[in-house]
Amino acid sequence: MAxxxxxxxxxxxxxxxxxxxxALAQERTEGHVNMVQLLDEEGRFHHRSHFAExxxxxxxxxxxxxxxxxxxxRRFDAEATALQRQGQLSLWVPVRGQEAAQIGSGRATLPxxxxxxxxxxxxxxxxxxxxxxELLRQFRGVSNGGWDPTETNFHLYTLVLAAQVPHAxxxxxxxxxxxSRAAGAGRPLPESAAVVAYxxxxxxxxxxxxxxxxxxxxxxxxxxxxxxxNQWAISVPTQVQSxxxxxxxxxxxxxxxxxxxGNDVLAVRAVTEWALERARSGKGPVLIEAYTxxxxxxxxxxxxxxYRLTAEEESWLAKDPVTRFEKFLRAEGxxxxxxxxxxxxEGDALAAKSRKDVLAFEPPSLAEEMQNVYSERxxxxxxxxxxxxxxxxxxxxxxANAVEGGH
Amino acid sequence: MSKQIFNLPDVGEGxxxxxxxxxxxxxxxxxxxxxxxxxxETAKSLVELPSPFEGTVLELLAPEHETIEVGSPIIAIGxxxxxxxxxxxxxxxxxxxxxxxxxxxxxPSAPAVPSSAPSVALPSVQPPAGAxxxxxxxxxxxEPGVESGPLVGSGPKADxxxxxxRRQQITAPGSSLGDSAAQQSEAQPAVPSGTAMxxxxxxxxxxxxxxxxNAVARLLTRVLAKPPVRxxxxxxxxxxxxxxxxxxxxEVTRADLESYQVQREREIAAAPKFWExxxxxxxxxIEVVPVRGVRKATAKAMVDSAFTAPHVSIFVDVDAxxxxxxxxxxxxxxxxxxIKVSPLLILAKAVIWAAARNPSVNxxxxxxxxxxxxxxxxxxxxxxxxxTPRGLLVPNIKNAQDLSLKDLAVALNxxxxxxxxxxxxxxxxxxxxxxxxxxxALGIDIGTPIINPGEVAIVAFGTIKQKxxxxxxxxxxxxxxxxxxxxxxxxxxxxxxxRFMADVAAIxxxxxxxxx
Numbered sequence: 001m002a003x004x005x006x007x008x009x010x011x012x013x014x015x016x017x018x019x020x021x022x023a024l025a026q027e028r029t030e031g032h033v034n035m036v037q038l039l040d041e042e043g044r045f046h047h048r049s050h051f052a053e054x055x056x057x058x059x060x061x062x063x064x065x066x067x068x069x070x071x072x073x074r075r076f077d078a079e080a081t082a083l084q085r086q087g088q089l090s091l092w093v094p095v096r097g098q099e100a101a102q103i104g105s106g107r108a109t110l111p112x113x114x115x116x117x118x119x120x121x122x123x124x125x126x127x128x129x130x131x132x133x134e135l136l137r138q139f140r141g142v143s144n145g146g147w148d149p150t151e152t153n154f155h156l157y158t159l160v161l162a163a164q165v166p167h168a169x170x171x172x173x174x175x176x177x178x179x180s181r182a183a184g185a186g187r188p189l190p191e192s193a194a195v196v197a198y199x200x201x202x203x204x205x206x207x208x209x210x211x212x213x214x215x216x217x218x219x220x221x222x223x224x225x226x227x228x229x230n231q232w233a234i235s236v237p238t239q240v241q242s243x244x245x246x247x248x249x250x251x252x253x254x255x256x257x258x259x260x261x262g263n264d265v266l267a268v269r270a271v272t273e274w275a276l277e278r279a280r281s282g283k284g285p286v287l288i289e290a291y292t293x294x295x296x297x298x299x300x301x302x303x304x305x306x307y308r309l310t311a312e313e314e315s316w317l318a319k320d321p322v323t324r325f326e327k328f329l330r331a332e333g334x335x336x337x338x339x340x341x342x343x344x345x346e347g348d349a350l351a352a353k354s355r356k357d358v359l360a361f362e363p364p365s366l367a368e369e370m371q372n373v374y375s376e377r378x379x380x381x382x383x384x385x386x387x388x389x390x391x392x393x394x395x396x397x398x399x400a401n402a403v404e405g406g407h
Numbered sequence: 408m409s410k411q412i413f414n415l416p417d418v419g420e421g422x423x424x425x426x427x428x429x430x431x432x433x434x435x436x437x438x439x440x441x442x443x444x445x446x447x448e449t450a451k452s453l454v455e456l457p458s459p460f461e462g463t464v465l466e467l468l469a470p471e472h473e474t475i476e477v478g479s480p481i482i483a484i485g486x487x488x489x490x491x492x493x494x495x496x497x498x499x500x501x502x503x504x505x506x507x508x509x510x511x512x513x514x515p516s517a518p519a520v521p522s523s524a525p526s527v528a529l530p531s532v533q534p535p536a537g538a539x540x541x542x543x544x545x546x547x548x549x550e551p552g553v554e555s556g557p558l559v560g561s562g563p564k565a566d567x568x569x570x571x572x573r574r575q576q577i578t579a580p581g582s583s584l585g586d587s588a589a590q591q592s593e594a595q596p597a598v599p600s601g602t603a604m605x606x607x608x609x610x611x612x613x614x615x616x617x618x619x620x621n622a623v624a625r626l627l628t629r630v631l632a633k634p635p636v637r638x639x640x641x642x643x644x645x646x647x648x649x650x651x652x653x654x655x656x657x658e659v660t661r662a663d664l665e666s667y668q669v670q671r672e673r674e675i676a677a678a679p680k681f682w683e684x685x686x687x688x689x690x691x692x693i694e695v696v697p698v699r700g701v702r703k704a705t706a707k708a709m710v711d712s713a714f715t716a717p718h719v720s721i722f723v724d725v726d727a728x729x730x731x732x733x734x735x736x737x738x739x740x741x742x743x744x745x746i747k748v749s750p751l752l753i754l755a756k757a758v759i760w761a762a763a764r765n766p767s768v769n770x771x772x773x774x775x776x777x778x779x780x781x782x783x784x785x786x787x788x789x790x791x792x793x794x795t796p797r798g799l800l801v802p803n804i805k806n807a808q809d810l811s812l813k814d815l816a817v818a819l820n821x822x823x824x825x826x827x828x829x830x831x832x833x834x835x836x837x838x839x840x841x842x843x844x845x846x847x848a849l850g851i852d853i854g855t856p857i858i859n860p861g862e863v864a865i866v867a868f869g870t871i872k873q874k875x876x877x878x879x880x881x882x883x884x885x886x887x888x889x890x891x892x893x894x895x896x897x898x899x900x901x902x903x904x905x906r907f908m909a910d911v912a913a914i915x916x917x918x919x920x921x922x923x
Contacts, residue, residue, distance in 0.1 A: 082441045082457040084416075086416060086457060086459035087415075088416075090417075297452075300418060300454075301418075301419040303454075305452075355440075394573055394574055395571045395574065
């Protein structure tokens with residue numbers, strides 16, 4: 001033990017830098033100073049920003065559609081959380097509180113755009129037309145994915161923090177190269193598309209993000225970095241990870257960064273549409289920091305009461321994206337009680353269907369899993385499979401258990 | 408109408424048990440899907456369990472405030488017509504799920520999921536009854552007594568780890584389970600070339616030759632024990648040969664040693680006072696507190712944290728003017744002639760005083776095969792971090808709690824002199840229970856000290872200098888210092904560390920409190 005000796009550590013930040021950081025951090029505490037917000041917490045629409053014009057153009061159907069999506073994903077999320085508590089899912093990643101950030105940004109995308117989600121983008125999945133029950137396959141442990149990304153341009157969930165962001169930039173650079181190759185060959189240009197890379201405030205600390213932003217800036221890649229700052233990287237508050245508001249980081253890479261009220265679905269959609277149009281037109285990346293809040297646990301294996309205060313949670317409940325938008329729709333006369341009742345019933349039906357889907361999932365067979373090793377059949381895989389099937393058949397209870405890879 | 412049973416799910420990732428805190432339903436109640444049935448507490452959190460079924464509660468199968476294994480049935484729900492006046496009383500949990508049922512069955516619990524986890528499919532070997540060490544050294548995956556189980560999210564239900572029976576059992580005479588891999592190979596087609604299926608991975612090691620074993624056995628004429636266990640035995644003055652061994656190949660485990668120690672301890676009545684006299688054997692001066700439940704989980708989480716060591720540090724500004732006056736008086740007193748007196752002396756005394764009032768800071772975190780323990784030390788071996796020609800050393804003053812102020816001053820001087828001369832012995836640095844580091848001596852205001860391994864608390868002493876201070880509404884110059892403390896969060900929570908530091912600070916502000 002004598003070999004291991006105590007050491008002493010000191011915080012050695014120079015005084016001047018502290019002052020500067022302090023000044024920048026003020027922006028955060030003021031919150032709304034540099035934040036695009038169209039709907040205030042009471043659901044009142046303000047024309048403070050040039051983005052207001054864009055939002056003003058949306059008709060009643062579009063507005064009700066945004067509400068419907070948010071309410072549906074909230075109901076689905078509650079059902080999935082219950083399914084985990086009932087032992088039907090190994091894990092669930094609740095999205096409650098971030099509906100506006102997800103629905104608003106998802107609705108801003110066009111079909112030809114490509115989305116790289118984290119593991120919490122259930123709302124975005126809904127806007128892309130992914131069958132929601134399919135999201136649960138991975139969380140039940142019967143699939144490594146669950147849906148075919150080529151059908152919806154909604155990539156499979158990435159569980160490794162920030163790992164999808166370099167992929168997103170690579171995809172965006174490939175879009176550029178496809179276009180220039182088509183131009184060189186005199187073929188018609190593909191429809192101009194952009195990529196959205198989702199990540200959180202926690203992932204923003206990962207090196208992948210830095211590398212991605214450097215490449216995206218250098219090549220003016222058509223990518224929108226969409227950071228949902230939900231204030232907590234599991235138990236670590238954002239202030240610990242960034243001394244300045246996150247969107248300011250974009251300046252250092254040389255592309256625009258802005259903060260949007262992530263609980264204001266109109267603002268999120270307007271800002272994301274703008275950023276995507278800009279990207280598709282060849283002007284390069286944008287960083288959007290959607291300032292929002294994870295109302296629930298990081299995952300069902302987390303207990304947020306251990307690291308944050310009830311007062312904080314309550315202050316964010318007052319900013320809830322769904323109730324805020326409901327107030328707006330009612331006040332503007334876009335929706336009535338009948339509409340909200342209908343959406344609630346639709347949500348219950350979705351929840352019931354998702355529950356049924358989950359309980360009916362079949363575990364994959366070993367044969368199927370082994371066929372995923374290579375894109376085409378491979379003699380070695382066939383040989384190993386044959387050996388293993390014979391091995392499995394050697395158990396006395398083999399007849400009772402169909403070969404399920406040992407389960 | 409069928410009875411629907413809800414088994415306790417794993418609501419976290421890899422949890423194995425939970426306590427039912429409160430039932431929210433009773434037999435006869437009608438429930439719908441997702442109605443809350445009960446509240447459970449796991450090592451991670453307090454959560455509500457929603458009902459997976461619709462119908463009438465028939466029976467509560469698990470009592471409140473008892474630890475239930477994941478997978479055990481907790482409630483029966485049937486259609487309304489099924490409702491029978493069933494007793495709500497506690498029902499025994501399923502025997503297959505109780506840990507005791509598996510205890511003797513190390514061998515059957517060997518992994519039997521080769522296809523999904525080929526790399527961990529080495530056959531585990533039942534430790535032989537004999538202690539001759541003649542058995543083939545087959546690698547073991549787990550510590551003896553540690554139940555294997557899912558470590559991460561394991562699907563809707565935790566798989567029971569059982570060995571599946573084979574169609575053809577070819578039992579060689581005297582074969583142990585270690586040979587099972589070989590048996591399986593015989594009954595099977597050739598393994599495909601270019602692959603190494605895990606199920607065969609154990610075979611080469613299992614085939615160690617008897618000659619080699621004998622050679623090993625000849626070398627190992629002494630009792631088997633790992634070096635840390637030997638060290639503890641030496642420190643406790645226990646002859647390892649006296650300790651009944653339960654480990655693999657007759658190895659004396661730490662658990663064996665500790666249970667032997669506990670047995671010896673029982674013969675002597677516990678002393679009523681906290682500080683135990685130095686003349687008693689040290690094993691009687693360590694109080695063993697088993698580490699369970701949330702404490703256990705908190706501890707593991709703290710250790711596993713990739714970002715930080717489980718330190719929590721707190722700081723307090725102290726008006727040490729009275730301490731400075733006291734030190735000046737001591738310097739002038741005849742009693743302390745030729746003895747160097749510094750504020751560190753008062754701090755040392757304050758730490759000892761405060762530790763007795765908050766005993767958990769004077770303890771050690773000990774991991775044993777049967778679980779973690781906190782050893783609360785009823786004696787103070789006060790470590791003093793000292794800059795020496797050999798680098799930073801932390802010799803300690805043994806049984807500092809017994810020393811008078813003068814003796815403590817002498818001990819501090821001796822310790823410093825010895826350390827500066829580079830003559831500190833290894834024994835002087837062992838067995839410390841709490842450390843003080845005087846970074847103020849280097850003109851530093853305060854820093855975050857790092858806990859000396861084997862302890863759970865360290866106090867850092869910043870420089871003392873005159874600063875403007877508000878006393879009774881007026882700003883006047885006072886001698887101010889800052890105390891910093893770091894605590895092992897596995898053992899010492901925030902409130903306790905705060906109380907301890909407040910006690911230390913109180914003495915520095917008013918040394919006269921030491922008199923009471």
